[in-house]
Amino acid sequence: MIIVNSHWLHQIFATLGEGNEERAQDIANLNMINPSSIRKLVENHIRPYFEFMPRKSAQRVKESWRYALSALPNSALQALHLEDELELPFELPHDVRKFFQDIWEEMFPGEPWQIEDLSVYQDYNTKLSDPFNFQE
Numbered sequence: 001m002i003i004v005n006s007h008w009l010h011q012i013f014a015t016l017g018e019g020n021e022e023r024a025q026d027i028a029n030l031n032m033i034n035p036s037s038i039r040k041l042v043e044n045h046i047r048p049y050f051e052f053m054p055r056k057s058a059q060r061v062k063e064s065w066r067y068a069l070s071a072l073p074n075s076a077l078q079a080l081h082l083e084d085e086l087e088l089p090f091e092l093p094h095d096v097r098k099f100f101q102d103i104w105e106e107m108f109p110g111e112p113w114q115i116e117d118l119s120v121y122q123d124y125n126t127k128l129s130d131p132f133n134f135q136e
Contacts, residue, residue, distance in 0.1 A: 004067040042106040070115040
């Protein structure tokens with residue numbers, strides 16, 4: 001069973017709203033529908049944080065991301081940043097699913113985000129009082 005929770009995705013995106021003004025401005029100046037801007041976002045901001053995470057946490061985030069892309073409707077993807085009042089230094093593109101897929105492809109080249117068997121995933125999004133401290 002693979003445990004997932006959309007709150008774990010916030011561990012990656014929360015870092016985009018943190019830091020100094022220069023960093024926030026650098027991110028805000030990116031065009032989130034442009035592949036080179038998405039590459040810059042990943043290489044300069046998302047990947048360094050992801051690689052710094054403990055292995056188990058990084059795996060949870062990755063599988064939660066895969067699950068979100070495979071199982072959640074567009075409206076839920078669009079609302080991910082609103083759940084914990086996450087303030088991003090940019091507006092999400094209209095096609096948020098493509099945006100998240102593009103980031104996935106930059107983060108994990110050649111690795112599919114599609115899940116063939118959703119039954120092996122257990123979504124704990126609404127079952128946890130403290131999703132960031134889930135213990136298996």
